[in-house]
Amino acid sequence: MPRNPITARALAVQTLRQIDQRRGFSNRILAEQFERHPDLERRERGLTTNLVYGVLRHRGRLDALIDAVAVRPKNLSARAREIARVAVFELRELQHPPHAAISQALGLATALDPSGGLARPLHAILSAIDREGAAADARLAAGKPLDVLADRWSIPRWLAGRWIANLGPDLALARARALAEPPAVELRVDLSRTTADDVAAALREAEPKALVEPIADQPQALRVRSGGELVRHPLHERGLFSVQALGAQRAALTLAPCPEEHVLDACAGMGTKSLQLAELMGRRGRLVAADASELRLGEHAALRRRGGLDVEGLEFTSVIADLAADEPQPGVDDSTYDAVLLDAPCTGLGNLARHPELRGTVQFADIAVCAALQRRLLDRSRARVRPGGRLVYAVCSLEPEEGPRLVRAACDAGSFTLEHEETWTPEAHQTDGFYLARLRPS
Known part of the structure; x- marks a missing residue:
């Protein structure tokens, strides 16, 4: 007898639990779930995607609403809370008909616990939020700035405090609002x-x-x-x-590689920036794409085909290399480069709309860890630029330690001359947060 197909809401709950347990990237885990359910209709895939990303973006707010009306909020199991979050997101953000959102949630709860022991408290929670949700959201939006950012806009408290200190409450709130929107x-x-x-x-x-x-x-x-x-x-x-996000596009454009140059994509990942560099070079010259991950570099075979990179005049090489290491990296350090693009590993805190799971996985200590790695990469990359050459440093984070402070410290130490810098913000540009600087080694 054929199995009943999974519903969008059941798959959303399942995906959210996987993201929480594995602390992985939402897009990759969601893609895995879709691969396991290839017969899921396009409309259901779209709803699943909307629910997963919406819950992740609004998780702090959803929990605040649930905890305000639940009799024993700490007694809710992790799966029950996930079911509740999905239903509350439908009620408060998607404005789905209450009977549909609530009945679907109760169906999932009953499947977990046929006795009704889970469905009864869930019904009480969702009915209360259906009645009182607008007033509850208004209360969450009317508190002190730190509480508003954390409870209404789902920004981690440690990060909300930094934003208020660095940006002021009004700009911090504008950033939080922008990052709550589906990008x-x-x-x-x-x-x-x-x-x-x-x-x-x-x-x-x-x-x-x-x-x-x-x-x-x-x-x-x-x-x-x-x-x-x-x-x-x-x-x-x-x-x-x-x-490709707009900020990432800007990094390669700012490097402005020319035909016949020798160019290094220092943290190439799956190669989207490498392809852009090849395009800007007119597919003429030498381009080395380096990354420490063999898995990410494994995508470069398809990249060559898609981008038409196997052409006469372009020497394109993918190299597994740890460019933060002290020792020379074969295939990378055989010569110096006219231009180096260093889109460095970072916290990703400029990507809280596109990768909302980072709201729960990135911690304050990660900023210092990333900044230390970025300093090493920047120092090692300097030695790879030929005299008169140029380097673009970029991160998808707006935290000062990963961007302007790090770059200015390197310039103050005499390592570089700063030629140009740009910052792209969600509130001003309707895109991911991104920082870049074009540097000349001193």
């Missing part, structure tokens, strides 16, 4: 092979409901909402566009 997907168009207008037209044709917009002063970039699964689009398969 658009940002694309980079390969202008050497197509145009942004042609890509936008193709995306609208494939998904009539898609909202595709150019971004001012960024001719290679598009911002897309409701575009469906863009990585399955034929133009993505052909490498004519790549999914």
Whole structure:
């Protein structure tokens, strides 16, 4: 007898529990879940995605609402609380009909505990939030700035305190609000092979409901909402566009590699920036993509195919290397470079909208750990730049220790001259938080 297909809400609860237990990246764990359920309808996949990311973005607020009305909030099991979070998110953010959200949650609870011992308190919690949720949200938004950021906007208290101290309460609140919004997907168009207008037209044709917009002063970039699964689009398969956040695009543009140069992508990851560098070089010159992860570099074979990188005139090499190590790294340190892109490992705290699980996994101590690694990478990368060459340092974090303070300390020590720096913020640019600096070794 065939099994009943899993529902979007059941899969969302399952995915959220996996993210919590494994402390992993939400996009990867969600992709794994979809692979296990290939027959899930597109509409259900969309709802699952919306629920997972929405709960992660609003988790602190959802817990505050639940705890305010539950008789014994500490007695809720982890799975019961996850069911409650999903239903409360539906009620308060998605404005789904209460009978639908509550009945679905009670169905999941009854499947876990047929005796009704779980469904009864859950019904009481959800009914109370249905009645009183608007007033409760208003109370959460009316407290002291630290409490508002933590309880209404789900920013970890330690981070909320830093923002208030560094930005002031008004700007901190604007940042928190921006990071609570579902982010658009940002694309980079390969202008050497197509145009942004042609890509936008193709995306609208494939998904009539898609909202595709150019971004001012960024001719290679598009911002897309409701575009469906863009990585399955034929133009993505052909490498004519790549999914890439705007700040990450800016890093390669600021490095401005030229044809025939020798270029190093020092923390290449899965290679999206490497492909952009090759495009900017006109696919002529020598490009080394280095990363410490063999798994991430394993994606470069597909990258070569998508991006048309196996062409005469371009020498593209992927190298497994620890560029923070003291000892020379074969394949990387055989010569120096005209240009080095160091998009360094960081806390990712500028990505709390796109990777909302970081709200629960990153801790205050991680900032110092990342900054120490970034200093080592920056110091080692300096030695890899030829005299007269240039380096761009970038992080998807807005914490000063990982960005401007680190760069200014290196410049004050005489290691670099700062030529240019940029900061992209969620509240000002409707994108991920990102910092970059173009440096000349002294």
